[in-house]
Amino acid sequence: MTEVKDPEIREDYLPQASFSHARSFTPAPALSSGDSVRWTNRYRRILLGLDTAVIVQAVILAHVTRFGVANESMTGENISVPYWAVSGIVCGAWLVLLAVYRSRAVGIAGSGIDEYKRVISATFAVMGLFAVLTLVFHLDFSRGYFAGAFVSGLVWLIVCRWLVRCWLGRQRRNGRYLSKVIILGRPKDVRHVAHQLQGRGGAAYQVVGAALTRPTQGDLWVGRQRVPVVADRSTLVDAVRRLSADAVIVAGPLKGYGASVQELGWQLEESATQLILTTGLTNVAGPRIHSRPVEGLPLMHVELPQYTGVKHVLKRALDIALSALALLVLLPVFAVLAMLIRRDSDGPAIFRQERVGRGGEAFTMYKFRSMVRSAEEELESLLDRNEGAGVLFKIQGDPRVTGVGRWLRKYSLDELPQFWNVLCGHMSLVGPRPPLPGEVARYGDRVGRRLYIKPGLTGMWQINGRSELNWKDGVRLDLYYVENWSLAGDLIILWRTFKVLWKPVGAY
Incomplete structure (x- = not known):
């Protein structure tokens, strides 16, 4: 049996889907300081x-x-x-x-x-x-x-x-109210940071150039996007003045790191230019990082993830309250959807499937049926058309999906019965995507950390593209959530889920 390779998670940025069209990073005309x-x-x-x-x-x-x-x-x-x-x-x-x-x-x-x-x-x-x-x-x-x-x-x-x-x-x-930044570092580190910054639709930064610590031929390319090389370490300050950059981001380690950063800070201190350092910490969110200077030595404390305790009790209380309210309010909607599904195709309205929950414990997940009754039997004949990455099976325009099932999936209405799973304690409102047993059997050690908390009705995968995410980014998002979740973050994800459902992206 083939084991899925663990994704390489290098920075504490959230990954995004790949870009669909070419775009240039050619700097805009310099603004005044x-x-x-x-x-x-x-x-x-x-x-x-x-x-x-x-x-x-x-x-x-x-x-x-x-x-x-x-x-x-x-x-x-x-x-x-x-x-x-x-x-x-x-x-x-x-x-x-x-x-x-x-x-x-x-x-x-x-x-x-x-x-x-x-x-x-x-x-x-x-x-x-x-x-x-x-x-x-x-x-x-x-x-x-x-x-x-x-x-x-x-x-x-x-x-x-x-x-x-x-x-x-x-x-x-629309290109306004952005902080113009130059990224300093090795080519691969600059590419990584530029990809993360420009992949976020609401990013506050506009990458206007790269300053490389190692020589390279021509400009850098991030997928189909061009990042102009505007300086090296010795000419960085001149480039900052020329491009009216608001910040310099140091991507990755520099030669003589501490002294180099200090010297760069001295050179920038007469201007309003900010100096931003990437931490290089794997999958760690800001609230878990605390700085504590000791005798002039800056020590960075990183809190370990907690998988039990008061926070999880409060999360469960929120799950019970909101899922019970949702089931009560949506009961008439359930009846109408069940009637439409039964009239559209032969078979039960509710589809039951075994999924894997916290700690590898199997449970029965409920969904509104969006495929024909014989969908499981027809799967073997469609494997050669699989568009999913890793262990996922996805086909855009799957012939097994029914007419009603297509718009159920588009607006995620087929997921509504999972409120019952949340109320019963098999799932949470927010968490990683609930995997199939076949997927879990091919997990590596790192990917298996997705099972440290309950799977969710929604999560990072839901608000970041759903089926358009590749396997590596999907796992990265899930692991990020597992180690950095908070109640406030859950509420933000729930709110963003409503926005995604209003304007569906990546649902098929």
Whole structure:
């Protein structure tokens, strides 16, 4: 039996599907050094304006709802503070702590959940501050006023950040609000980083060139895309000035690494150019990495993945709550889909198939039937047409798929019965793709780590192209999730899944 080779996972970037058309990385005409500063300042002003409007509106609404126009005061021992003054202090403190927590930092704009985390942390910090003050001064305060202000304010702060993020994504897809970067390193390291940066639709970086530590003939090619070689190590700073680059990304190790990076930092310190280092850590997300300097020696601590504990209990609680609600709400939809499937072709509406779950434990997975009843028997005759990579079997335009099955698969409606698997504990809402026993039998040691947690109804594979992903990228995404998952990340994946279902990609 042939063993599937483990994918080589080299960096902590998320992989993306390959590019479908040629595109050049020829740098755009150089902008003045102030252009990047102008758009970042404009972006911060937009966020500051929205934050101010949301907080002031939330506090005023809470004040009027609780007290009307009456001039009420918050009283304590030998102290009395009018609530209109308290409202002003709340607004000011909230805005200050949003700035202290750097929630408007451009470096976290447009992707990831760090921006939302900082907004939430700043809000809870304000709540904690006022809770301490009321205890210290024995103040009698209105709980309804504070709850209304902070809850509504937090919700609308997050909604506004999401709306601004959508707007920023559209701007970046049109070539605006991008940080122009030059990648420094060996040719293969530059290619890898350029592929990851340019493969992400909402990436914040525009690669304008490469600076190579080893000589090469001509420019670099990333698939069908060209990365112009604009400098070597000795001429990098001149290229940064010439192309008005906002950042230099060091890809991989450099000769004399520590001294080289320090010297490069000195050369760039007079400009606003950022220096970005790739960690080189395999499949490790940022929240698991902590830096701790000891006597001038920077030590990087990497938390080990945890497969038991409170986080997994909370994940299970979320699975039970949402799957039970989904089954209850979708029951009429299930009845209609079952009727359509039975009328379209002969056979049961529900398809049962053995899959492998956490720890290699087999379970019966339920789906709405999207193929003819004899699909399993006809598989052997279609093996020579397999378009899937690795152990996967996929055919675009599979003749076994029924008419109703095609649009069930397009919008992933055939997966809905798996909410029952989630409720029973065989699956989770978010996790790796549930594999077949035949696939698992051909796993290598590294690929087998996919079985360390429960498979998911959706996951990284669902929101990154589904069937358009090759085997290597699919495994890489699953392993990334297994070792770096979080509840906040699960909620983001669920939200992105709804967006993918609205505009299906890679479903067949």
